[in-house]
Amino acid sequence: xxIDREFLKGSISLLxxxxxxxxxxxxxxxxxxxxxxSANAFAFKEGTxxxxxxxxxxxxxxxxxxxxxxxxxxxxxxxxxxxxxKKAADYENQWRxxxxxxxxxxxxx
Numbered sequence: 001x002x003i004d005r006e007f008l009k010g011s012i013s014l015l016x017x018x019x020x021x022x023x024x025x026x027x028x029x030x031x032x033x034x035x036x037x038s039a040n041a042f043a044f045k046e047g048t049x050x051x052x053x054x055x056x057x058x059x060x061x062x063x064x065x066x067x068x069x070x071x072x073x074x075x076x077x078x079x080x081x082x083x084x085x086k087k088a089a090d091y092e093n094q095w096r097x098x099x100x101x102x103x104x105x106x107x108x109x
Contacts, residue, residue: 012052013061014095015042017080017088020062024079026069027053053078061087 019025019033027049034042056062061084069075080088 011095012048013056014088014091016049016052016056017061017084017091020078020080021085021088024077026075026077030078056084060084 015034016030019030019037025033027046030053031044031046031049034044053062053064057064057078060081062078063081064076064078066074067077
């Protein structure tokens with residue numbers, strides 16, 4: 001099922017912070033991991049991913065650093081800051097509350 005871009009737009013920060021809460025990743029790795037974990041429901045494009053990462057970095061929720069990758073190439077890795085870890089947990093709690101409330105409305109008669 002294709003997901004409406006408007007639904008995704010409001011959730012990208014939650015998804016990125018959650019992915020990075022498990023460890024530092026570089027851009028393409030984030031794209032692959034989001035796709036894998038969502039059974040290919042999320043196929044981030046670079047034009048969506050990198051502006052979102054830059055916004056999170058600007059807000060102090062993530063940080064980036066250049067590191068040598070396994071293949072000998074430098075890659076920019078992104079990781080959560082302390083503020084980002086707190087925000088990731090907050091977003092997850094909000095998401096669970098929101099989806100529970102939406103589910104209750106959709107299931108009610």
